[in-house]
Amino acid sequence: MDDLTKVRDLLSPSAPTEEVVEAGRARLLATIHDAPAGARVRRTGLRTARWTALAAGLLGVAAAATVVITSGASPQHPLPSITATASAERLSARQILLTAANAIRNTEDGDHWVQRTRRGNLEKDPTGRYTLLLTYSYELWVPRAADKPTSVIKRYLGAAPATPADEEAWRAAGAPKVWTYPSEEIVKGGETIRTPSEEIRAEPEEPHAYQWPSGGSVGRLLPSTPMTLADLEKLPTTGEELRAYLEPLVAKEIKRTNDADPDIGRYLFDIGTNLVTNTPISPEVTSAVYEMLASLPGVTATGEVVDALGRTGQAITRVEKGVPRKERLVIDPSSGKPLSFDLVAGTTTDEQRAGDVFSFRAIEQTGWRDGEPDLPAKRTKLRAPLYF
Template sequence: MSNRPDVMKLLAEARPRRLDPEPGSRIDPMTITTYPRSGAGRRRAVPRRRLVLAGALPMAAALTVGALVLTSGGGAAPDRPVPGATGPSAAAPAEPRSARELLLVAAERTGTEKSDAGRYFVRSQEHGERKEVDSAKGRYGVAVRSRIERWQATRPGDQSVDLFQSIGFVPITPADEAAWKAAGSPTRWTEPAPAGHADIVHHATAGPRSVQVIPAGRDLHLAGQPVSAAELAALPADPAALKAALTTRYRRSGGTEDLRQALFFAGRDLVAGLPAPSRVRAAAYRMLADLDGVDFLGRVTDREGRSGMAVAHTRRGDSVWGQTRLIIDPQTGQALAEESWNLGTGRKAAASGTLMGWTLLLRAGYTDETPPSS
């Protein structure tokens, strides 16, 4: 049985006053670049105590995972009044209205999780990458998509594995779909490869699923360096100390990115994919809340149709403007997705931009089950 009502009641009662909207706060103008609100943003309720990862892979063979505890991934319950609120028209708290407020709310909710234990941390993601297709009827964009389910070992002696499946390409925007149909709705196309490599044939239908063992020491990365599950567990739960630790790691890696960008990416990785304890994810959210250059994009809808709120880091300059967006469910503190956008070039940078790729976090949690071998 779900225990979400008890958790949400505690969150509603414990919400600190500092998270109330700040006077004079405003929505960032970049909100016009996000997806429109729609009824598609409501999501299916997922039991908190038991979870079947095969539901996140509809085209894959069924895979049952026993006693998987939801931690940092999607599948949040639909929007609804906060359990435990009183009065005939109990309503949810006001939505965050700044990047800082959203990230602090997410930290408060993430910090209440209890289970950070299990032989494996299982994470199911969908990856999409924009590709341009040339046809006699014109050019259009498609998303080449794949599902990766990682069984990340948390104990010495266990092997980490990836379950990989191509789930086919689809047109990205309505304009892309119209151009694709005008070209005859092809179900395959060939992507030219660099000299010396074989061309890649893409299909609109899903392919077979494969299982690959991940060599030890090459499965996790943070701030430009490999990181072990034990090192993740030992990261500081204090945001200032976490920032210092990540800064040290990044500088040792020899990376050349702007430090603020590197810290944004490291914080994103901690809250959206790595098997970090809830206390560390909460610290990562608080670190991001104090990081300069994090924009607030307001309410958005991800490629799975889930409603959330987004923050972003934008790389500005004379060359191409790029933006990385992190979409969060403010009710649960769970990261839902990451998106990469091309905003244009220099002064001509577009307000709408072009979606270049995404990662959807569909499921994440711990289990003591043994990973599949095929």
């Protein structure tokens, strides 16, 4: 039995005996060393204008992700806390990622790669007295054949007070079901711009399908690096080789954008999380991504958490320098599957508390499938890919 299998056994639902745990811990610590401890503008102030591979990936379709389907302004459960479950058997980020890499299994074949997600984000009401939870569903169909269109079926599921305390404040404000945000003046690049007014409604909307010519495209690895299914199939299948393949592309992007304070680890983390959560890569490449993430400085294990769909997983977190937020990838190490990608408030402000998950994207289902999408009546055909 190899060491990665032992780590997976430690994460399995059936808890080992104390003797087995102690023996396994001793062998693990002797062999696996910890990695170094390391749309629209939101009114939360936690967004940045910096492009990330995650935000611009084809399947980064939309702002973020949520859990509860709402049918109106009814009270919802609060978003999951970043606080990890206390455990004497806390594993490192490296151990979790290498275990997940070892657990990846082949998936069935098909003519479309299909992914269903629930997305959501927190938004302060216009008066700033309470917080709303906005929810969305997305279903993406990426064809294997380049001459078939890519399809996204989007549905806004509604908005509601995020917590019981927010519900109380909402009722005190008259229980509104429509929230209007006035236009604002913002300064961008030395130029003052007035934003349009915006409106949020409590009631869900009908689903809307968007289709565009695929041409084999599955988004971009970096803004200057498009991806096709053929490109994904050529990605290296070991962590070391994948990192060596990506670093020259990152260097090219840094030069192109004149990034004054480049952080290669940040670029690699964004690309890696984008690949495993947003693209139809093979199990071998997924394993390589996890191995690469395990080698990055600043990637740490938060511990066991419950994601937006109520699933238990291990959280891998990276704090970006100069940005008051944390990026969190939640993984099920026993299957190797990513469960969700979250943005977590790193500091307490008037809008958020440190540790609050203010945006998340939970993966409900993903894999290859035969057949065609069941498109709703409301449809829009586009000439180019739509990035939400």
